[in-house]
Amino acid sequence: MSTSKRTLSQKTGIKLRSFFRKFPGVPYIFKWLLISLIIGLCIGTASALFLKSLNWVTEFRESHKWIIALLPVSGFFSGLLYHYFGKNVEAGNNLLIDNIHNPDKIIPFRMAPLVYLGTIATHFFGGSAGREGTAIQMAGSIADQFSKPLKLNSEDRKILLIAAISAGFGSVFGTPLAGAVFGLEVFLIGRIRYNAIFPAFAAAILADWATNIWNVEHTHYHISIVPKIELLPIVYSIIAGIAFGICAATFSKTIHWASALFKTKIKYAPLRPVLGGFIVALAVLALGTTRYIGLGIPVILESFEQQAPLSDFALKMAFTIVTLSAGFKGGEVTPLFFIGATLGSALSFFLPLPFSLLAGMGFVAVFAGATNTPLACMLMGIELFGVECGIYVAIACVVSYLLSGHNSIYTRQRIGEAKH
Amino acid sequence: MSTSKRTLSQKTGIKLRSFFRKFPGVPYIFKWLLISLIIGLCIGTASALFLKSLNWVTEFRESHKWIIALLPVSGFFSGLLYHYFGKNVEAGNNLLIDNIHNPDKIIPFRMAPLVYLGTIATHFFGGSAGREGTAIQMAGSIADQFSKPLKLNSEDRKILLIAAISAGFGSVFGTPLAGAVFGLEVFLIGRIRYNAIFPAFAAAILADWATNIWNVEHTHYHISIVPKIELLPIVYSIIAGIAFGICAATFSKTIHWASALFKTKIKYAPLRPVLGGFIVALAVLALGTTRYIGLGIPVILESFEQQAPLSDFALKMAFTIVTLSAGFKGGEVTPLFFIGATLGSALSFFLPLPFSLLAGMGFVAVFAGATNTPLACMLMGIELFGVECGIYVAIACVVSYLLSGHNSIYTRQRIGEAKH
Incomplete structure (x- = not known):
C-alpha cells in the first residue's frame, strides 16, 4: 500500500516535472x-x-x-x-x-x-x-x-x-x-x-x-456625451491632441529650466523650498483662492461639469512648477491631470466637441505627452471614463505623445525609438 | 493694401514654418x-x-x-x-x-x-x-x-x-x-x-x-456577471489562462504539422484542398451538423449563454486545421475565437467562474497565445465586452501569451524578446 502510494506520488512528480519542462x-x-x-x-x-x-x-x-x-x-x-x-x-x-x-x-x-x-x-x-x-x-x-x-x-x-x-x-x-x-x-x-x-x-x-x-475610494469622473465617430470630430480631436502635446512639452521644459534656475541661484538646498513656498503662499493670498494648490481634485471634477476658464490650466502650471522645482516633494501627475482636464474643458470654447469629453481627453493626454506613455494613458482613460470614449482618448494621447518631442518630466527616460 | 496683404500672408507663412520646425x-x-x-x-x-x-x-x-x-x-x-x-x-x-x-x-x-x-x-x-x-x-x-x-x-x-x-x-x-x-x-x-x-x-x-x-453590423457579445476582484478569482483566471495558452500552442503546432503533412503527401497543390474538403464534408455528414464549419458565430454566441460541451472546442480545432492546412483560404482568428470561447465556457465545469466571463476570456486569450499579441487582445476584450471584465481578460491574455511559447500561427513573426 505504502509502496504503491509512494510510486503514485513519484509518478505525479515525474509527470509534473515533464509538464513544467514542456511549459516553462x-x-x-x-x-x-x-x-x-x-x-x-x-x-x-x-x-x-x-x-x-x-x-x-x-x-x-x-x-x-x-x-x-x-x-x-x-x-x-x-x-x-x-x-x-x-x-x-x-x-x-x-x-x-x-x-x-x-x-x-x-x-x-x-x-x-x-x-x-x-x-x-x-x-x-x-x-x-x-x-x-x-x-x-x-x-x-x-x-x-x-x-x-x-x-x-x-x-x-x-x-x-x-x-x-x-x-x-x-x-x-x-x-x-x-x-x-x-x-x-x-x-x-x-x-x-x-x-x-x-x-x-x-x-x-x-x-x-x-x-x-482598506476601503479607499477613488474619484469617479464622468463624461456625459460622446459624439459618434465621424471625420470632423476625429480632426478636432487631433487638434486638441496637438494643444495637449504642446502643453506637455512646455510643462516638461519649464520645470527643468526652473529647477536649474533654483539650483544655480540658491546654493544651499534647504533654502530653495523656502523661496518657493514663499512665492506659492503669497500667490494664494494675492489670488484669494486655494483653487490651484494641493491635488486639485474638486477643480478637475468641475472641469467635467462646466467649461473651465483658460486661466485655470495656466495658473495650475505655474503653481506646480514653482512648488516642485523649488524642491517640494510630491508627484507631477495629478497636477498634469488638472492642467489637461481644465485645458481640455477650456478648448471647448474653440472646438465643437463636448467639454466633458475634452476634459477627459486632456486629463490623460497631457500626462501622455509629459511622460511618453501613450498606451498606459489610453488605458487609463478607458478605465476611468469607460470604453465609449476610447477612440477619442486614444487619438488625443497618441497625438500628444508625438507632439511633445523627446521632452519628459523624467530626465532619465531613455530614447528607445525616435518618435517619427 | 495688396502689399500689406502679401506681407501678412508672408508673415503667416514664416510663422507657420517656424512652428512646424519647432513641432515637426x-x-x-x-x-x-x-x-x-x-x-x-x-x-x-x-x-x-x-x-x-x-x-x-x-x-x-x-x-x-x-x-x-x-x-x-x-x-x-x-x-x-x-x-x-x-x-x-x-x-x-x-x-x-x-x-x-x-x-x-x-x-x-x-x-x-x-x-x-x-x-x-x-x-x-x-x-x-x-x-x-x-x-x-x-x-x-x-x-x-x-x-x-x-x-x-x-x-x-x-x-x-x-x-x-x-x-x-x-x-x-x-x-x-x-x-x-x-x-x-x-x-x-x-x-x-x-x-x-x-x-x-x-x-x-x-x-x-x-x-x-456601409451599415455593417458587428456581432455583440455579452458577459452577464463579472465577480469582484479577489485573490481566488485571480488564481482561477491564471489557471484558465494556462489552459488557453496550451490550447493556442497546440493549435499553432498542429496546423504547421498538418500543412507540412499535406505538402509532403500530395505534391500537386490543387489536389490538397480536394482531400481536405472531402474530409470536412464527410465529417459534416457523419456528425450531422454544420456547427463546426464556417465562421461559427452562432456557436460563439451560445457559449456566452450556456456552458459549452468540451467537445465543441476540440471539434472546431480539428475542422479548422484540416480546412486551412489543406490550403483553403480564410483566416484563423474567428475559429480561434470559437475555440477559445467554447473552451472557456466548458472550463466553468472545473473552475468556479461565470461561464460567460470564461467564454469572453477564452475568446481573446487563445488568439493572444496563437498570435503573440497580448495587448491587442486585451484591448479587443475591453472593446467587445466592456471595461468591467478588463482585469480578467488581461490576466487570461498575458498568461496565455506566456504559455504558448514561441509558437505562432504566423511563421514569419520574429522574436524581439524572449518571453521569460
Whole structure:
C-alpha cells in the first residue's frame, strides 16, 4: 500500500516535472505570482495609507487656511530632512528608472518614509503637487527590500522594479491596467518590452486589490456625451491632441529650466523650498483662492461639469512648477491631470466637441505627452471614463505623445525609438 | 493694401514654418492623417464588402446544406486559381510581415481579389475558416498600391503596411483600438515599437468608420456577471489562462504539422484542398451538423449563454486545421475565437467562474497565445465586452501569451524578446 502510494506520488512528480519542462511558463508564472502577491500587498497597503493621509491633510488645510502661511517653514524642514538623510534617494523616480537600466545598489528603504513625509507636508501646507511620484518611490523602495531575501539576480531585480512601479501607479489611481502598462512603458521612450509583462500586470492588479481592502475610494469622473465617430470630430480631436502635446512639452521644459534656475541661484538646498513656498503662499493670498494648490481634485471634477476658464490650466502650471522645482516633494501627475482636464474643458470654447469629453481627453493626454506613455494613458482613460470614449482618448494621447518631442518630466527616460 | 496683404500672408507663412520646425510632429501628423484617410476609406470599404458577402454566403449555405458536398470541387478550383495566378501572393499574412521587416517588391494587387474569392468560396461550400487573414491581406495589397503614387520611401512603406494591417483588423472586427495595437504588435514577438503609432491608430479608426458607413453590423457579445476582484478569482483566471495558452500552442503546432503533412503527401497543390474538403464534408455528414464549419458565430454566441460541451472546442480545432492546412483560404482568428470561447465556457465545469466571463476570456486569450499579441487582445476584450471584465481578460491574455511559447500561427513573426 505504502509502496504503491509512494510510486503514485513519484509518478505525479515525474509527470509534473515533464509538464513544467514542456511549459516553462507555468513555474515562472507561479513564482512571479507569489512575489507579486507579497509586494502587491505591501505596496497596496502603503498606497492606501498614503491616500487616506492625503485626504486627511487636504481636509485639514482647507478648513484651516492660515496654515498655508507656514509653507516656507515646512519647505525648510523638508529640505533639511533630505539634505541630511536623503542625499542618496533624492533622485526619486529617476533613481528607479536608472536602476531598471543599470541595476546598482538596492534602493534604500528610507526613500519610502522620506518621500511619504515630504509629500504629506507639501499637501498639508498648501504646495501644488501630485501623488504618483510618491506612490512609485514608496513602491520601488519597499519592493527592492525583498530582492535580497528572495535572492533575485539582477535581471529579476529589474523585473521587480518594473512590477513595483506598475503596482504603485495602479494602486494609487485605482487603474491597474494602466498601471501595468505604465511600468512597462515608462523607462524607454518609443518601445515596450514584454519581459516583465506578467509581473507588471500581477503586481498592479494585486496592489489595487490590496488598496481596496482598506476601503479607499477613488474619484469617479464622468463624461456625459460622446459624439459618434465621424471625420470632423476625429480632426478636432487631433487638434486638441496637438494643444495637449504642446502643453506637455512646455510643462516638461519649464520645470527643468526652473529647477536649474533654483539650483544655480540658491546654493544651499534647504533654502530653495523656502523661496518657493514663499512665492506659492503669497500667490494664494494675492489670488484669494486655494483653487490651484494641493491635488486639485474638486477643480478637475468641475472641469467635467462646466467649461473651465483658460486661466485655470495656466495658473495650475505655474503653481506646480514653482512648488516642485523649488524642491517640494510630491508627484507631477495629478497636477498634469488638472492642467489637461481644465485645458481640455477650456478648448471647448474653440472646438465643437463636448467639454466633458475634452476634459477627459486632456486629463490623460497631457500626462501622455509629459511622460511618453501613450498606451498606459489610453488605458487609463478607458478605465476611468469607460470604453465609449476610447477612440477619442486614444487619438488625443497618441497625438500628444508625438507632439511633445523627446521632452519628459523624467530626465532619465531613455530614447528607445525616435518618435517619427 | 495688396502689399500689406502679401506681407501678412508672408508673415503667416514664416510663422507657420517656424512652428512646424519647432513641432515637426504637426506636418508628420497631417501627412499621415491624409494617407490614413485614403487607405482607411479603401480598406474599410473592402472590409464592408467582404463582411456583407460573408453574411450572404453563410445564409445561403445554411439554407442549402447540400452545397457542402461540393467543398472538394471548390477546393480544387480555388487551388488551381492560386496555382496559376497566385504563386507570388500565396504566403499571405507572412508576405506582409516579411515586407515589414525587409521591404521588397510592392505587394501585388491581385492578392486582394484572390484571397477574397478564395475565402468566400471556403465559406460558401462549408470549410471552417476565419476572416482576419483575408481582411489583412486585402488591406495590405490595397494600401501598398499607393506606395508608388505617394512616393513613399522604404521606411514609410513599412509604416504604411503596419497601418494597413491595423486598418484591416480594426474594420473587420469593429475594434479599432485592438486593430491599431495588433498592427504594431504582430510582426515582432515580445516588443512594441511606436514608430508607426499614429498611422496605425488613424488608419484603424478611419477604416472602422468607413466600414460603418456601409451599415455593417458587428456581432455583440455579452458577459452577464463579472465577480469582484479577489485573490481566488485571480488564481482561477491564471489557471484558465494556462489552459488557453496550451490550447493556442497546440493549435499553432498542429496546423504547421498538418500543412507540412499535406505538402509532403500530395505534391500537386490543387489536389490538397480536394482531400481536405472531402474530409470536412464527410465529417459534416457523419456528425450531422454544420456547427463546426464556417465562421461559427452562432456557436460563439451560445457559449456566452450556456456552458459549452468540451467537445465543441476540440471539434472546431480539428475542422479548422484540416480546412486551412489543406490550403483553403480564410483566416484563423474567428475559429480561434470559437475555440477559445467554447473552451472557456466548458472550463466553468472545473473552475468556479461565470461561464460567460470564461467564454469572453477564452475568446481573446487563445488568439493572444496563437498570435503573440497580448495587448491587442486585451484591448479587443475591453472593446467587445466592456471595461468591467478588463482585469480578467488581461490576466487570461498575458498568461496565455506566456504559455504558448514561441509558437505562432504566423511563421514569419520574429522574436524581439524572449518571453521569460
